[in-house]
Amino acid sequence: MLRTEEIQINIGPQHPATHGVFRMLVNVDGEVVTKVENKVGYLHRGMEKLAESRTYPQFIPYTDRLDYLAAIVANVGYVQTVEKLMGVEVPERAEYLRVIFMELQRIASHMIATGCASSDLGGLTPFLYCMRDRERILDMFEMTIGSRLTVNLPRIGGVIEPPEEFWPALNQFLDDMPGIIDEYNGIITGNEIFQVRTKGIGKLSKEMAEQLSATGPVLRASGVKWDTRKNAPYGIYDRFDFDVPTGENGDCFDRYYVRILEMVESAKIIRQAVRDIPEGPTFAKVPKMIKPPAGEVYHRIEGVRGELGFYIVSDGTTKPYRLRMRGGSFINIQMLPLVVPGWKVGDLIAILASLDIVLPECDR
């Protein structure tokens, strides 16, 4: 028998499969991983410190850079936190528009996750299909505010009114959505190679997910029926009728498939919002100078990659005394050193892809 020796190899930070600048120190015995050590922080920009020298509205563009694939979700989370602290009531129409934009953003982000799950396993073509469909959502954002990725869309007290051509584009997209999902199911979910590479790989049990404070699709794939939109509603999410998809095994395939099902649910929410949206103003009357009262507030929303929490300590001035952001990626990534040992290096890439981390949110 050939003698094998355990060696330490370095994966990342500059590697397409690490979804940004994530670095892993991996001990391998032959092809089997024996130990993983996460190294994060390559993208640390000190956002929490920066917030202390910015006024409240000045900080909104920074939240775009938190999770660049789901900028609007972080934007809305932040402005809702400030609104909660100030006691601002947002007009009905603005609430509905925020829901529409947030769910569109969720679909766009899950499309990237779906595409990456395939491309990291060697299937590059489906990735381009996903990018093609995501392009339509980005076009809608461009119509509304002019930028596509870091949109900086809501403001404290409201949201911008989309132009008229937005609505036909949205309706057309919603009509095409079942076809898009069918296509993904045909080209990725039903692919035998994809199934063999993901089914039963990297199982995360229900208890472990809960112990590790995992949230979002990672938690739901392990079989926990928990969605902040449903179980602790914020904004107007309690008015919509949607399901919370869960997985059974907590393996890579479930983490992938939960996202596909979530896209369907998001489309369902948008349809209801388009149906019910009232006419009216989209901005509440807020003072020119945003000066929340002294106090503390914590607001959590269902981000795309797990629960997104904002904790603001205000001392009554125009700048936050302390602002803390809890990102899903930073905490979900903890499962790697516990789950990966025993699997092969190729499976490590599959597990990492199924986690769908975004490094700016992780490093802040």
Next chain:
Amino acid sequence: MENSVLLKQVEDLAQKLEGEFEESLGTPVLKIKGTKVMEALLAAKNFSGSPCDFLHDLTAVDYPDRNEIEVVYHLTSLRGSQMLRIKATVGRDNPVIDSAVKVWAGANVMERECYDLMGVKFNGHPDLKRILLWDDFEGHPLRKDYVTESLEERKRLRVMQPDE
């Protein structure tokens, strides 16, 4: 309402641990001394009726005027919408507090981040080292007395020096 059940229990716990209880924008807040944090976390985890058994967030806030650092825990549950905020106060000169890793394994990275940026040491943490900043970084940037470099200094840093 489960919220009233929770409020009552937090109030009792505050009395037991000689802490303070208040309500801030609908969230019960328990303020205790840093030495009693393990008792508080374990009690909150086992609240009957509405347990707060999910560690949602862990962070710290620096108060130089009072010479204190508050370690802030946000506890939620996957069985209800309750949320509890526990604030444990430690001295600013030598902030040491018990680690929650034994209760929630997920506290690991959050405590490391808190140590990295705020300088709070967690007793019993398996691997307490810097996580976001590099290992030989000096100081803890989220402290209020941390001095960020001036614009001139930053301009100098952007250019590679001959001895680098």
